[in-house]
Amino acid sequence: MSAGDYESRWLAPDVNAVWTRFLHVTHRLEHHIDRRLQEQHGITHTQYEILVRLADSDERAMRMSDLAESIVTAKSAVTYQINKLSEMGLVSRKKCGRDNRGIWVHLTEDGAERLEHAAPCILSLVRELFLDAINCDQAAELDKLLGTWSDNLDEHDRNPIGPPEHAGPQAA
Amino acid sequence: MSAGDYESRWLAPDVNAVWTRFLHVTHRLEHHIDRRLQEQHGITHTQYEILVRLADSDERAMRMSDLAESIVTAKSAVTYQINKLSEMGLVSRKKCGRDNRGIWVHLTEDGAERLEHAAPCILSLVRELFLDAINCDQAAELDKLLGTWSDNLDEHDRNPIGPPEHAGPQAA
DNA sequence: ATAGGATTGTTCGAATTCGAACCAGCCGTC
DNA sequence: GACGGCTGGTTCGAATTCGAACAATCCTAT
Numbered sequence: 182m183s184a185g186d187y188e189s190r191w192l193a194p195d196v197n198a199v200w201t202r203f204l205h206v207t208h209r210l211e212h213h214i215d216r217r218l219q220e221q222h223g224i225t226h227t228q229y230e231i232l233v234r235l236a237d238s239d240e241r242a243m244r245m246s247d248l249a250e251s252i253v254t255a256k257s258a259v260t261y262q263i264n265k266l267s268e269m270g271l272v273s274r275k276k277c278g279r280d281n282r283g284i285w286v287h288l289t290e291d292g293a294e295r296l297e298h299a300a301p302c303i304l305s306l307v308r309e310l311f312l313d314a315i316n317c318d319q320a321a322e323l324d325k326l327l328g329t330w331s332d333n334l335d336e337h338d339r340n341p342i343g344p345p346e347h348a349g350p351q352a353a
Numbered sequence: 354m355s356a357g358d359y360e361s362r363w364l365a366p367d368v369n370a371v372w373t374r375f376l377h378v379t380h381r382l383e384h385h386i387d388r389r390l391q392e393q394h395g396i397t398h399t400q401y402e403i404l405v406r407l408a409d410s411d412e413r414a415m416r417m418s419d420l421a422e423s424i425v426t427a428k429s430a431v432t433y434q435i436n437k438l439s440e441m442g443l444v445s446r447k448k449c450g451r452d453n454r455g456i457w458v459h460l461t462e463d464g465a466e467r468l469e470h471a472a473p474c475i476l477s478l479v480r481e482l483f484l485d486a487i488n489c490d491q492a493a494e495l496d497k498l499l500g501t502w503s504d505n506l507d508e509h510d511r512n513p514i515g516p517p518e519h520a521g522p523q524a525a
Numbered sequence: 526a527t528a529g530g531a532t533t534g535t536t537c538g539a540a541t542t543c544g545a546a547c548c549a550g551c552c553g554t555c
Numbered sequence: 556g557a558c559g560g561c562t563g564g565t566t567c568g569a570a571t572t573c574g575a576a577c578a579a580t581c582c583t584a585t
Contacts, residue, residue, distance in 0.1 A: 253380035
C-alpha cells in the first residue's frame, strides 16, 4: 500500500487517517466543551458562543443574520436560541431604526456577567486541551491552514459544482 | 505562548482568534460535506461515516458500542441510525454467538455498493477543501497535533477535574 | 412613484441528538 | 452455583437543528 498508486477516487491511507482523525478529534473536543459548559454553567456551547460574539462586538450587539453566519447555523436555530437566551435574561432584542425588519440582539448586564463567570472555566479548558499543544510556529502554521480551508470553502460556496480544474467527479 | 501579560483567565487575542477560527472552519466543513452528501447520495454524514467504518473493519462488521465510540456519539444515536440504515437495507444486524447481548452490524452488499458510489464524490470534496491545502510536512505536523489533542482529551476523560498543575479554575 | 427582486427574521414540521432509565446477559467472588 | 456489579443495546422524552414557506421591508431600475 504505497502512497502513489491510488486511483484518484480514493485517498492514500495515511492521508485518509489524518482526515478521519480530524473528524474524531473535533467531535470529541466539541462534546467535551459542551458537556463541561452545561454541567458547570447551565448553557450550551452554542449559547456560549453567541454570548462571546456579542461581547466582542461593538455596542455588544449584533443582527440575527450576522449571528447566524458567525455561529455557522441556520437562521431558524438562531431565532430559537435567542428566544431561550432572552427568556434567561442574558440577551435582549431591540429594533434598529435604520432597517425596520432588522433586529439587534443586545447582551444584557446579566448576560455579560454570566459570560465573565463562564469564560475563565472554558478558556482554561481550551488552553489545556487545544492550545498548550502548540507553540508559536505551529500556531502560525495552523492559522494559515485554517485560512486556506476557509478560502476553499468560500470558493466552493461561490461555485458549488467544484473547482473546474478537476472537471468534477459529481455523480450527476 | 506569546503575549505574556494576559490574566491567566483570558486568552491573548491572536490565540483566541485561532480557536475561534478553528470552530468556524470545522463547522463549515461539516455542513458543507453533510449538505453535499444529502443532496447527491441521500445519506447523512453520520450515516456515511458509519458505512465507512464498517467497510474498513474486518468482516465488514462492528459492534454497536465500538461504532458509537468510533463515531463519537451517544449509543442511542447509533441505535437510531442503524435502524435507519437497516430499513434502507444498507446494513444488517446479526447476533454474535459468543456474547449473547452483543450485536454485530454488517455492511450489506447494497451498503457496500452505496458506499462505493458515494465515496469518490465526498473524497474528492475532502481533497479539494481539506487536503489540497497541506503538503507532506504540514500533514505530518497536523497529524502530530491531532495526536496531542487526542491525548489531552484522553487525559481529561480519565481525570475530569483537569490537570492538577493548574489547580483548576473551576467555578465550583 | 413603482414593480420586481433580494434580504430579514419568524414559524412550522421533520430529523436527529442526547442522557437517563431500563432489561438482559456476562463475570468475579464467595 | 448464587449474588452483586458491569457491560451492551434499546426505549423514551426533551432539546436542538435544519430547510422550506412566509410576511415584512428594503433596494434598484424604470
